[in-house]
Amino acid sequence: KQEVTQIPAALSVPEGENLVLNCSFTDSAIYNLQWFRQDPGKGLTSLLLIQSSQREQTSGRLNASLDKSSGRSTLYIAASQPGDSATYLCAVCGSARQLTFGSGTQLTVLP
């Protein structure tokens, strides 16, 4: 059974800092890994999708890496802004086609 863990559970940083969010998963037989952002009371916004054959994906100030063999992914956010404050969720898609989610990292960027 796939299990996804995200560390840290919460993170508070001053504006402008670069930061890294971590995600680990127990079963390396995945099709892809997605990073999402969730604002309070809202749905999920897809940030990046990394296919199992890829090592990283970039979108603007975001960069996600994937090391499938070790069961790890990181989300790097450059030059953080108060508008980046949200909960960031990591989810893996396996053979069952469903997404298995981590519990999220709650990010607060202080102005």
Add this chain to the structure above:
Amino acid sequence: NAGVMQNPRHLVRRRGQEARLRCSPVKGHSHVYWYRQLPEEGLKFMVYLQKENIIDESGMPKERFSAEFPKEGPSILRIQQVVRGDSAAYFCASSFRGGENSNQPQHFGDGTRLSIL
């Protein structure tokens, strides 16, 4: 270019009533997934459907819960005889193809927040 549309956004029911949650996928998407987010917990998979077929319902409680995705119209998640423990946010996602196509992301709606009195 509408995304996944869920309605209602908020639903209040009394114990024992029925709750019907609707999900219209992104236009052209034929795969729908339902997830539940209980208070203070992460999102958990419930059911995966293609048009007129249930592909995987391993995450859905065996009793009181059912889901459908008819040929025409939205996908429906139905909860009969609701109990307090059903209070949660229910999210629907859709994709163009199934998740085994590794470049196909799931797109999520804003969810339905169900409250049971």
